[in-house]
Structures are given as C-alpha cells and as structure tokens.
Amino acid sequence: MTDQGGACLVFDASGARRLICNVRYATPTRQGTLYVWHFLTHAEYDRNDWKDICC
Numbered sequence: 001m002t003d004q005g006g007a008c009l010v011f012d013a014s015g016a017r018r019l020i021c022n023v024r025y026a027t028p029t030r031q032g033t034l035y036v037w038h039f040l041t042h043a044e045y046d047r048n049d050w051k052d053i054c055c
Contacts (some may be wrong), residue, residue: 006053008037016042020050 011019013030018040026032 008050010045013039018042018045020045020054022054 008020008022010050013019013020016037017038018038020038020040022035024035037053038044040050044050
C-alpha cells in the first residue's frame with residue numbers, strides 16, 4: 001500500500017514498518033531519483049515527527 005503524505009510517499013513495508021520517501025520523477029533529460037527519508041516502526045510513524053520534512 002502507498003499513500004501520498006504531502007511531498008512524500010509512505011509505503012507499508014515489512015509488516016508493521018513504514019518507508020517514507022520522496023520521488024523526483026524522470027523527465028526526458030533527467031533520470032528519476034528515489035530519496036529514502038525514514039524507515040520507521042509503527043509507533044515512530046504514529047508520532048508524526050516525519051511530517052516536518054514532507055509537508
């Protein structure tokens with residue numbers, strides 16, 4: 001499952017963990033890039049500290 005959280009994508013990964021990342025999509029002249037910001041437990045994710053970099 002993937003959700004859009006502001007400028008970040010949130011992936012439900014490895015059971016009770018969340019992968020927070022940002023995507024710079026490819027253009028005809030530039031390759032795309034995936035930036036991984038956090039790999040959090042469910043408790044860490046629920047504290048919402050990660051939203052400071054995404055919103």
